[in-house]
Amino acid sequence: MMSKYTQEANKLLELIGGKTNISAVTHCLTRMRFVLNNPDLAQVDEIEKLGVVKGCFTQVGQFQVIIGNDVSEFYKEFATLASVEVMSKEETKQAAKTNQTLVQRLMGDLAEIFSPLIPALIIGGLILGFRNILEGIHFNALNGTIAEASLFWNGVNHFLWLPAEAIFHFLPVGIVWSITKKMRTTQILGIVLGITLVSPQLFNAWGVAGHLAEGGTLPYWDFGFFQLEMIGYQAQVIPAIFAGFALVYLERFARKISPEVVSMIVVPFFALVPAVIFAHWILGPIGWWIGAGLANIIYTGLTSTINWLFASVFGFLYAPLVVTGLHHMTNAIDMELVGQFGGTILWPMIALSNIAQGSAVLAMVFVNHDDEEEKQVSVPACISAYLGVTEPAMFGINLKYGFPFLAAIIGSAVAGAFSVMMNTMANSIGVGGLPGILSIQTGSWLNFAIAMVIAIVIPIILTMIFAKTKLNKKA
Secondary structure (H helix, E strand, C coil): CCCCCHHHHHHHHHHCHHHEEEEEECCCCCEEEEEEHHHHHHHHHHHHCCCCEEEEECCCEEEEEECCCHHHHHHHHHHHHHCCCCCCHHHHHHHHHHHCCCCHHHHHHHHHHHHHHHHHHHHHHHHHHHHHHHHHEEECCCCHHHHHHHHHHHHHHHHHHHHHHHHHCHHHHHHHHHHHCCCCCCCCHHHHHHHHCCCCCCCCCHHHHHHHCCCCCEECCCCCCEEECCCCCCCCCCHHHHHHHHHHHHHHHHHHHHCCHHHHHHHHHHHHHHHHHHHHHHHHHHHHHHHHHHHHHHHHHHHHHHHHHHHHHHHHHHHHHHHHHHHHHHHHHHHHHHHHHCEEHHHHHHHHHHHHHEEEEEEEHCCCCCCHHHHHHHHHHHHHHCCCHHHHHHHHHHHHHHHHHHHHHHHHHHHHHHHCCCCCEECCCCCCCCCHHHHHHHHHHHHHHHHHHHHHHHHHHHHHHHHHHHHHHHH
16 A cells, blocks of 8 residues: 555655665654765755655765654655665664764764753753843842842742752763763763762862962862862863763773673772772863863953954854754853853854854745745745754755855854854853844843844845846846
8 A cells, every 4th residue: 555655755765776775774853864875876956856855965974864744654654665674863873974084973972972961951041041030130120130029039040040050060960971871881870970070079160269369278088198189070071071981981891801790890890980080080180171271262262352253254154064063062162161151152153053044044935935845845944943953944945055055154154243242142052043042141132132133134135135146147
């Protein structure tokens, strides 16, 4: 019995290079993800002409075909016709690594570490933004802040610090857990190691400089022949990453040399205890130094006299970085900035880039207003981009035509430059696109709103101009 997708699934199988060209295939929420033996055999232009396909692109070694919300049903029909084995996303990712460069693999690994943490980071950013409204804005009518004027809202403000502290101060716990999960080692050991980096026994690293300046001394462990300062790594990213991978490789080594009969005791002990020692003795201080240096370089660039140039380049290149998959590294940089400076100037530019991509698609809706078939792709893609998910917009419309993508990254560059010149700062990573204003510090709301207008207007105008020129050439 034929399903409604049988004909197009057969056609996609043919255009992808046939059964023999498929090394692995799976799907996510909206896309088919192929690992192809010979990517050159895929007829991209013809695939994009299929009615069910909203766009296609290659990323992190996978040839991805955007289907939409019906991808699960389409995938089942395709898998049956192609006689391919149903694989998990993790198995497909492993197969895809054969098509990746070393840099792509490293960026992919970094993305997989932070992906499980993003929902918590987004919620944390929103909580901090709400707390800023409660305690950071002075209202003349209230003769103070909302928290000062209301006992209830003061209680809410204090209560919300509980989840916010858990998300940001104890971030290393999530990072080390995520590393052990990704590397398929013992996750509870990762959680324990993460806790040892942020234990209440440890002096908060962010208070060290001030404490010493006031003439204070730091607690330490005294081993007789040497001492080790009891400093924690609250909200630190790079020390946690170093510690997590140390634990992973220590556990693998211990499991390799341990007899099976005593592995339950030997492996956890010789993995966790040395990892804790290395984390506090060597890896933590090195990671702190690297993280602080990286954050200072980025922050200096974003607050220097040529910050407009730095921001313009970043705004112009961010969307191309998304295409390559290298954009995931910005998550770690954002969290370093948040930990060191109490907010991030970088993330607002990312939200503005999303808005610019959606705006270019919105312009294309009007340019191709008579094309009802394309509206089925462009309208949902525009909405998706404005809500922070740009892949349907970029791969379904903007990169397909070329000139809307150029218009979007120019608009992103201008909006990003304005955002940075006005020192627009976010509490943390937030919801991308238009809802991103909820994660912006209250003092920067007006500046970010103006930047959003820039990210909407410039791509629309430029796309219209480019389209008219392109259409005149066709005529």
